[in-house]
Amino acid sequence: MIKVEWFYWLCGLFFVxxxxxxxxxxxxxxxxxxxxxxxxxxVSFGYGTFVVNKQAPAWLLGIAVIGLAVLAGSGxxxxxxxxxxxxxxxxxxxxxxGNKLFLPALxxxxxxxxxxxxxxxxxxGDGQLLLQNGSATIIGLGVASLLALAVGMVILKPKSPxxxxxxxxxxxxxxxxxxxxxxxxxxxxxxxxASGVGQAVGRITDHLVPKGSLIAAVxxxxxxxxxxxxxxxxxxxxxxxxxAAVGWxxxxxxxxxxxxxxxxxxxxxxxxxTLCTPMAANFNLVPAALLEMKDQYGPIKAQIPxxxxxxxxxxxxxxxxxF
Numbered sequence: 001m002i003k004v005e006w007f008y009w010l011c012g013l014f015f016v017x018x019x020x021x022x023x024x025x026x027x028x029x030x031x032x033x034x035x036x037x038x039x040x041x042x043v044s045f046g047y048g049t050f051v052v053n054k055q056a057p058a059w060l061l062g063i064a065v066i067g068l069a070v071l072a073g074s075g076x077x078x079x080x081x082x083x084x085x086x087x088x089x090x091x092x093x094x095x096x097x098g099n100k101l102f103l104p105a106l107x108x109x110x111x112x113x114x115x116x117x118x119x120x121x122x123x124x125g126d127g128q129l130l131l132q133n134g135s136a137t138i139i140g141l142g143v144a145s146l147l148a149l150a151v152g153m154v155i156l157k158p159k160s161p162x163x164x165x166x167x168x169x170x171x172x173x174x175x176x177x178x179x180x181x182x183x184x185x186x187x188x189x190x191x192x193x194a195s196g197v198g199q200a201v202g203r204i205t206d207h208l209v210p211k212g213s214l215i216a217a218v219x220x221x222x223x224x225x226x227x228x229x230x231x232x233x234x235x236x237x238x239x240x241x242x243x244a245a246v247g248w249x250x251x252x253x254x255x256x257x258x259x260x261x262x263x264x265x266x267x268x269x270x271x272x273x274t275l276c277t278p279m280a281a282n283f284n285l286v287p288a289a290l291l292e293m294k295d296q297y298g299p300i301k302a303q304i305p306x307x308x309x310x311x312x313x314x315x316x317x318x319x320x321x322x323f
Contacts, residue, residue, distance in 0.1 A: 001128055004135035005049050007142030012045030018169045022077070030078030037077045038172070040064050041180065065184075072177035079173045097155065104152040108144040115140025174289040178281035185233040185279060192232075192241050201245035209246075214255050215319055221246040222315045225266050226273035226307075233279025235270030242266070251322070261322040265314050272311040275303035 019039035022031050044064045050056035071077070085093070094101065120136030123129055131139050149164060158164070172179055201224075209216045221242060228238035247266055251257040274280045278297060288296045295301070 001124070001132055002130060002139055003132045004138050004142075007139060008045045008048065010142065012042045014165075014168065015039070015042030015045070017165060018042070018172060021165070021169055022173075028078055030076055033071055033074065034077035034173070037068060037071045037177070040067055040071075068177075068180070077173060077176055079176075093156070100155055103155060104148040107148040107151050108141070111144035111147055112137065112140040115143065171286075171289060175281065175285055178278070178285050181233055181279060181281040185237050188232060188237060190237075190240075192237070197241050199244060201241060205246055205250070209250065214323060217246065217250045217255065218319045218322075219315050221251060221262075221266055222269035222311060222318060225270035226276075226311055229270040229273030230277040230279070233274075233277055233281065235267055235274055238270050238273070239263075239267060242270075255323055257318075257322045262318060265318040265322065269311055269314040269318075272307045272314065275307035275310075276300060 015038045019035045019037075019042060022028060022038060023035035025031050028034060044061060047056060047061060047064075051058045051061055115131065116137045119140070120129075120131055122131075153161070153164070205220055205224075209220055224242045224246060225235065225238055228241055229235045232238050243263065243266065247262055251262050252259050274283055278284055278300060284299045284303075285296060287293075287299050293299075
């Protein structure tokens with residue numbers, strides 16, 4: 001069986017290697033704190049396995065998370081490594097390889113889809129699943145990323161095999177602590193749900209929604225999904241909160257909405273919030289870093305005029321098709 005833990009360990013190793021690079025970079029004025037940030041993050045990936053298996057105390061991992069927050073609040077990690085290629089070299093590479101540059105990126109969704117749709121059902125000779133149950137998508141993403149790296153190496157033929165590591169470090173340093181926001185915010189969503197935030201929000205909405213008003217309930221659910229996503233940076237984190245508060249008790253149980261339609265469109269409404277928030281670092285800040293935009297909030301400013309009418313469309317679609 002292929003286990004998802006193997007890919008978590010690989011991620012941890014990557015961050016540890018980044019930390020070793022940073023600590024040896026004399027051009028980085030924040031190299032010690034930056035190395036500590038990436039090193040703690042990398043070790044946490046491996047240590048988490050022992051916590052899950054009840055072989056190590058979880059409180060040490062909690063201290064590590066607090067340490068990351070303190071370092072981030074203190075201005076770490078900082079930037080050190082600059083471009084590994086000059087603008088002229090990048091233009092030359094673009095002219096030389098053309099659309100082949102997109103092949104590594106296209107490998108990732110194709111391979112991940114194969115793992116999620118097909119290999120997730122494959123069993124070994126002893127009846128055991130080939131991929132760890134419930135983790136096929138993550139495993140597929142890990143394998144796809146490795147294959148994309150291999151394809152990129154074959155096509156581009158970099159001078160050194162360490163170039164991908166240097167480029168990975170440059171991108172991480174450009175994004176900074178926001179690179180781990182999706183991971184932290186997804187956990188925050190679980191904590192909110194476990195602590196009863198959804199029920200608390202539900203009690204508040206009872207006073208906001210006029211009794212028997214379907215359109216008000218639909219609007220509240222969709223707008224709430226967008227607002228919580230803006231706050232938490234992740235529609236998947238906002239979903240359990242708003243579904244427990246409005247989606248299930250009002251739209252499904254009280255108004256007899258079709259669950260699949262209500263929740264699918266509810267997620268789309270949440271994604272409207274994704275377009276408007278820097279908390280969705282992987283969606284909004286990473287493109288700005290990749291494109292080296294002068295305004296790191298440029299993607300958000302360009303997306304807001306689309307997000308608002310799209311949210312209104314989702315409200316209309318849910319009202320028409322879910323009931």
